[in-house]
Amino acid sequence: MSNFGKNDNFKIPKDYFDEFKYKLMAKLNEEDSGPSFSDAYRDSGFIVPKNYFETLNERVAQKADAEKSKVVRLHPYRQYYIAAASVAAILVVALSVKLTTTKTPDFETLGSYDIENYLENHDIDFSDNELAELLPMQEVRINDILNQEINQEGIEDYLDQTIEDVQELNNVYDEE
Amino acid sequence: MIAEETLVNLLKQSDTQAKAFETLVDTYKERLYWHIRRIVLNHDDADDVLQNTFIKVYRNIDGFKGDSKLYSWMYRIATNESLSFLKSKSRKLGVNNEELQERMVDNLQADVYFEGDEIQLKLQKAISILPEKQKLVFNMRYYEELKYEEIAEILQLTVGGLKASYHLAIKKLEEFLKED
Numbered sequence: 001m002s003n004f005g006k007n008d009n010f011k012i013p014k015d016y017f018d019e020f021k022y023k024l025m026a027k028l029n030e031e032d033s034g035p036s037f038s039d040a041y042r043d044s045g046f047i048v049p050k051n052y053f054e055t056l057n058e059r060v061a062q063k064a065d066a067e068k069s070k071v072v073r074l075h076p077y078r079q080y081y082i083a084a085a086s087v088a089a090i091l092v093v094a095l096s097v098k099l100t101t102t103k104t105p106d107f108e109t110l111g112s113y114d115i116e117n118y119l120e121n122h123d124i125d126f127s128d129n130e131l132a133e134l135l136p137m138q139e140v141r142i143n144d145i146l147n148q149e150i151n152q153e154g155i156e157d158y159l160d161q162t163i164e165d166v167q168e169l170n171n172v173y174d175e176e
Numbered sequence: 177m178i179a180e181e182t183l184v185n186l187l188k189q190s191d192t193q194a195k196a197f198e199t200l201v202d203t204y205k206e207r208l209y210w211h212i213r214r215i216v217l218n219h220d221d222a223d224d225v226l227q228n229t230f231i232k233v234y235r236n237i238d239g240f241k242g243d244s245k246l247y248s249w250m251y252r253i254a255t256n257e258s259l260s261f262l263k264s265k266s267r268k269l270g271v272n273n274e275e276l277q278e279r280m281v282d283n284l285q286a287d288v289y290f291e292g293d294e295i296q297l298k299l300q301k302a303i304s305i306l307p308e309k310q311k312l313v314f315n316m317r318y319y320e321e322l323k324y325e326e327i328a329e330i331l332q333l334t335v336g337g338l339k340a341s342y343h344l345a346i347k348k349l350e351e352f353l354k355e356d
Contacts, residue, residue, distance in 0.1 A: 041295070041296065041299050041318075042318075042319070043292075043296070044214070044292065044296060044299075044300075044319060045290050045291050045292020045293065045296040045297070045300075046210075046213055046214075046217075046219075046289065046290055046291075046292070047289050047290070047291055048209070048219060048289060049219065049289065052219075052223075053205055053206060053209070056201065056205050056226070056227075057198055057201050057202065057205075059227060060201055060227050060230045060231065063227050063231060064230075064231050064234060067231065
């Protein structure tokens with residue numbers, strides 16, 4: 001090994017080769033984990049109230065129970081509108097499934113949460129009417145729509161996002 | 177610790193569901209809380225979003241197909257819930273996302289659950305102006321110390337893209353912190 005540099009005039013720092021493998025390993029680790037950023041900031045300064053995590057279970061259970069028993073008064077007109085929005089959502093999913101050429105993911109393997117979330121968070125520039133025009137009606141059966149259950153949470157989310165004033169909704173209901 | 181697959185099966189059976197859900201909350205509450213907290217910054221908001229996240233998990237567990245790991249799926253729900261929460265908040269306040277982020281960081285100074293010093297506050301300011309994806313990747317990699325493969329599964333992005341995002345985020349943060 002020592003003959004490799006015997007006849008030239010280059011010199012290397014003391015212990016260079018002994019330290020080389022450690023430097024190399026450190027470099028490889030760094031590349032694997034991405035660029036480094038000072039550890040000085042690791043403590044973000046956020047804290048939580050005392051016993052917060054110990055009581056979380058109970059509060060989640062209470063909230064879940066409370067949501068189960070919550071009742072929202074709805075005017076039938078609103079139900080039609082929600083049904084129309086649901087139909088639009090179903091159509092978007094149906095069309096996207098039909099148009100896709102890749103093997104995965106398919107409709108069956110997608111969880112309902114993923115579908116809802118996609119529809120919720122992607123800007124789909126179609127109005128309900130435009131979606132209806134895209135619909136090949138002969139392939140849709142009335143039960144495809146009627147059998148879609150709209151859960152209470154969906155209705156609440158819809159109202160939360162579209163109704164400025166819930167009281168106004170109750171007024172419309174009372175007037176009729 | 178109970179195996180993920182076992183836990184999912186227990187969550188899907190009505191007689192074991194309640195107990196399994198308790199285990200699920202105990203197992204994931206802290207890591208999901210911190211993931212959410214770093215997105216919404218405020219404790220009360222993080223608490224709301226965390227509870228909603230667990231409720232969504234509970235309601236949708238039957239739809240969980242096991243194509244990804246349970247914790248990735250939960251992280252994904254937590255991320256989406258946090259981002260939706262911020263969207264809803266900006267809509268209610270009538271401000272755009274940038275203005276909302278600025279307000280959120282400004283509020284930290286008076287937040288009793290933030291004990292950061294000037295430098296940590298400055299870092300939060302720097303993080304707040306990062307694009308959404310870079311912000312998520314930075315938080316998950318730097319603070320939560322998740323592997324790129326795990327982040328890729330949660331955010332459904334490629335490892336290469338994530339590395340690029342992290343690299344860009346760090347460059348921007350370093351530049352911001354060097355200012356003044």
